[in-house]
Amino acid sequence: MATNSLFRGLLRAAVLVGAVAVSAPSLAQDDNDALIARGKGVAIAADCAACHTSSPDKPFAGGRGIGSPMGNIYASNITPSKDDGIGGYSEAQFARAVREGINAKGDHLYPAMPYTAYAGITDADMHALYVYFMQGVAPVDNKVKETRLAFPYSMRWTMAGWNLMFLHKPAAIDATGTERGRYLVDVLGHCSSCHSPRNLLMAERQDAYLGGATIDGWFAPNITSDPVSGIGGWSEDELAAYLKNGHVHGKGQAGGGMAEAVEQSLRFLSDDDIKSMATYLKTVRPIRDPADTKASYAYEGGSALPPTTTLEPLRGDAATGPDVRGVHDTVDGAALYSGACASCHQPSGKGTENQYFPSLSHNRAVGLSRPDNLIMAVLHGLDRQGADMHVSMPAFEYDMTDAQVAAVVNYVEEHFGNPAVHATAEDVATIRAGGPKPLLLKLTPYLMVAGVVVAVLVLWLVVFLVRRRKRKSRR
Secondary structure, eight states: OOHHHHHHHHHHHHHHHEEEEEHHHHHHHHHHHHHHHHHHHHHHHHOOOOHHHHTTTSSOOOEEEOOOOOOOOEEEOOOOTTSSSSOOOOOHHHHHHHHHSTTTTTTTTOSSSHHHHHHTOOOHHHHHHHHIIISSSSSOOOOOOOOOTTTTOOOOOHHHHHHHHHHHOOOOTTTTTTTTHHHIIISSSOOOOHHHHBBBTOOOOOGTTTOOOOEEEEEEEOOOOOOTSSTSSSSHHHHHHHHHHETTTTTEEHHHHHHHHHHHHGGGGGGGHHHHHHHHHHSOOOOOTTTSSSOOOGOOOOOOOOOOOOOOOOOOGGGGGGGGGTSOOOOOOHHHHHHHHHHOOOOOOOOTSSSSSSSSSHHHHHHHEEEEEEHHHHHHHEEEESSSSSEEEEEEEEEEOOOHHHHHHOOOOOHSSSSTOOOOOOHHHHHHHHHHHHHHHHHHHHHHHHHHHHHHHHHHHHHHHHHHHHHHHHH
């Protein structure tokens, strides 16, 4: 009897051990799947796809040219390809590239890669991100065009000095608790990389944090808590809706890089995460631009005027090519608005009833104290997929001359927006070319000449000292 009991006990133990052995791989796989899912969420919040994807059928395979005042910087292939991507990276090398801007070969990355923000990514998120890119992303063998900036910016090693001055390890942020909003805004979302102005050496100005900046022709608006220049007059619900959908009636619509952020990142975040970002932004120290006399979205303009000339509608289609320019040679803003804009935004400028085509009154792009974003919208159009709908506006880059763009922009500003704003053909030409050159680029020729002079003086001093020592030794 005792023998039978012992046998049954051993049998139960063997069955239990076998069950544990069978379930252990399953549990491990569940944990790994959860880690990959977490890493994917980090990649989405960090908006990695926006820069590193140039073709929708090859996610993260790189090749997109990121516009900078110094020239195009081509985003690298970050798929786990062994030949062209990061398949050979260890986790330590991956973390160093993301946080410090130094790749596995020891080459310095340009700060178009926002590693100064990503330096604050937590260890847990970094580990999940690494696992996602190594196991959750398909490898793509795609050799990316090499970035070749003009001298002296081609010397990547100079970034070591730049990093010493401007790359600082941030204080730890409670990424999952009360500071979640700041973590999403400052670290993963790297909002300041667009919305903070740059100093002479192209580093973000901490004294003007989120105070607005020009980037690749667009003006990334002030998003501090100031009620006039910033978002102080927006409610948290309005901010959350804007981040998720890219538009809020009576406030504004996202275009350019912000439209991309909505489409590829923000619309996928949880409502709680979006709410935490809105809550944090409302606490940011206010910054007032002296040029602003009232909130940009508060402008409604006067009444629209009838066009002095009737034109057939212009169609914004880049495929038609530059020959379309000059089909209509008028620079009458009212006529151009009638032919190019009124069919969607309505002659009154109030847009459609459902605001699919938005009102130009009470619209931040039209009420800003500068015409940059309105000019960019006319030139390049809009294409944005928010959480609620897809919207698009045709581009008139090839359909209008600089003078015509200025004319229609001035008509819109005068009748629907900020009448104090006036654009010239020269303004349009500058913005069409990517925006004003930063001071550093303007000073570069002089700095290079100064560098040559200093080098010559140093060489002369060395020669002088050597000769002097030789003369002394002969005495």
